[in-house]
Amino acid sequence: MADLQWLSGQSVATPIVAVAGNSLRLKVLPGAGEKLPLAIVSSTPAVANAVEVNNRMGPNFTTFILHAVLGGETSLSIRSGDRVVYGPVQVRVQPVLTLPDQTTDAGLLARLLLAEAPNPTLVAANAQAEIGESLRLMRVVVENRRAKPSSRWGSQGATNLADVIRAPGQFHGLGSYPTIAGDVLANINNILRLANEAGDQRQPVLRAHVEAVLQIARGPRPPDPTGGKLYWWRTAGSGAPSSDVTLYKTLAGNSFYQER
Numbered sequence: 001m002a003d004l005q006w007l008s009g010q011s012v013a014t015p016i017v018a019v020a021g022n023s024l025r026l027k028v029l030p031g032a033g034e035k036l037p038l039a040i041v042s043s044t045p046a047v048a049n050a051v052e053v054n055n056r057m058g059p060n061f062t063t064f065i066l067h068a069v070l071g072g073e074t075s076l077s078i079r080s081g082d083r084v085v086y087g088p089v090q091v092r093v094q095p096v097l098t099l100p101d102q103t104t105d106a107g108l109l110a111r112l113l114l115a116e117a118p119n120p121t122l123v124a125a126n127a128q129a130e131i132g133e134s135l136r137l138m139r140v141v142v143e144n145r146r147a148k149p150s151s152r153w154g155s156q157g158a159t160n161l162a163d164v165i166r167a168p169g170q171f172h173g174l175g176s177y178p179t180i181a182g183d184v185l186a187n188i189n190n191i192l193r194l195a196n197e198a199g200d201q202r203q204p205v206l207r208a209h210v211e212a213v214l215q216i217a218r219g220p221r222p223p224d225p226t227g228g229k230l231y232w233w234r235t236a237g238s239g240a241p242s243s244d245v246t247l248y249k250t251l252a253g254n255s256f257y258q259e260r
Contacts, residue, residue, distance in 0.1 A: 002029060002030050002031050002078055004027075005027050006025070012026060015090035015091065015092050016076065016092070018048060018066065018092070018094070019097075020094070021068060021096060022197065022199060024066040024068070025063070025065055026066055027061050027063045030062075035081075036055045036057055037062070038078055038079065039078070039079045040064050040078055041076070043074050045074075046070065047068075047069055047071075048066055049067055050064045051064065051065050051067050052064060069093070070093065071094060074090075075090055075091065076088060096196050097207065099214075100218065102177075103178065108177065109161070112142070113138055115172070115184045115187065116171065117138070117252065118131065118252050118254075119187075123252065123253065128205075130251040134233075134254055134256075136222040137249075137251070139216050139221065140221070141256070143221045144228065144230055144231055145158065146161055154170045165177050172184065192210060195207040231257070231259060232257040233256045235254060235255070236255045238255075241257060244259075245258065245259060246258055246260050
């Protein structure tokens with residue numbers, strides 16, 4: 001049986017997962033008794049299809065690009081003459097993840113959460129498990145600051161979430177929102193790019209992260225586990241925002257504080 005690999009030589013896991021617009025560069029090594037040329041056949045080419053098929057007779061392998069067109073499912077078979085030498089295997093094409101318009105509350109919240117939460121591929125496994133809860137608490141904090149404007153948490157005069165986010169000295173790189181500082185914008189864009197690039201081994205983790213961010217940003221306000229007293233978070237280890245607050249919980253590198 002033929003072996004389907006990435007160009008690096010690593011075998012491709014099945015089902016094959018791609019994102020619409022991806023071009024996955026693959027190669028096929030024929031098995032014993034299997035001969036080139038090979039044909040790459042998609043059951044639904046409108047979802048994904050093989051292009052630039054190159055049967056390399058000397059080295060005895062075939063390269064091709066699997067082009068993901070739109071969200072959906074198809075199956076891929078590799079044939080040598082009338083014989084199927086690989087597959088059929090399922091190909092799942094995911095839709096492209098995008099952020100809501102930056103002028104909406106959901107768009108603002110999504111960018112804030114991506115900027116403030118740790119990149120899950122850069123932290124330990126135990127911290128990865130905590131990121132979901134920390135995202136919900138971040139949403140709670142900014143909603144509380146909007147509901148109860150105060151100089152204690154920098155939201156004096158705030159009438160909307162954008163006012164809360166733009167408050168001086170509160171959220172790095174977001175003080176002139178919707179303009180975002182270059183380093184923060186680069187981080188947001190990089191996470192979103194990798195979440196949509198199935199050829200990168202970090203994609204499944206980052207896609208799940210972006211999907212969690214979007215669910216929280218678009219969804220209803222989460223309940224406040226402190227009964228309306230949660231107003232701050234800071235990088236863990238940087239100390240409390242003042243002497244009259246209490247640490248609620250530290251999650252994924254961020255410490256959340258509540259009123260006493």
